[in-house]
Amino acid sequence: MSDGPRVAVTGTPGTGKTTTTTLLDGPVIHLNDLIREAGLWSERDEGRGSLVADLDAVREAVGDWSGVAESHLAHHLDADRVVVLRCRPDTLERRLRERGADEAKATENAESEALDVILSEAVERHGLDSVYEVDTTDRTPADVAADIEAVVTGDRGPSAGDVEFTDYL
Structure with a gap:
């Protein structure tokens, strides 16, 4: 892998991690x-x-990595910066159902998103100064990818706590 920051892109399933990271430059x-x-x-x-x-085993397999790692588990890796993709829970639930998730799984993930579960885990492990929230609701994958690139290049500041969906609950 190339030298550079280790950026974990994480978020509840359905927030757009895989879709947006396929648009990024670099590994x-x-x-x-x-x-x-x-x-x-x-x-x-x-x-x-x-x-x-x-x-x-995952940490051992990735070893001394750099670039971007994406998954709803990526925030469990050692990383310099963590991007948490967020999405309004009702939109997230619809996305998951369109992908074929059953009602229970879609609802569970929407509730997890409303409760900031992954954001909380990321902040607990990495600290507020290393976590960047990006709201993907009603945004194109290219726009979200540009936000991730800005985190990778250091052109965007930490933003944990900027997005909240408590009105969903």
């Missing part, structure tokens, strides 16, 4: 693909229809 590690392809999981959660990642 991108798609952690969910790595977890699936390299068998970096410890069990299958049948109730949620997902794999439970072995985060120690």
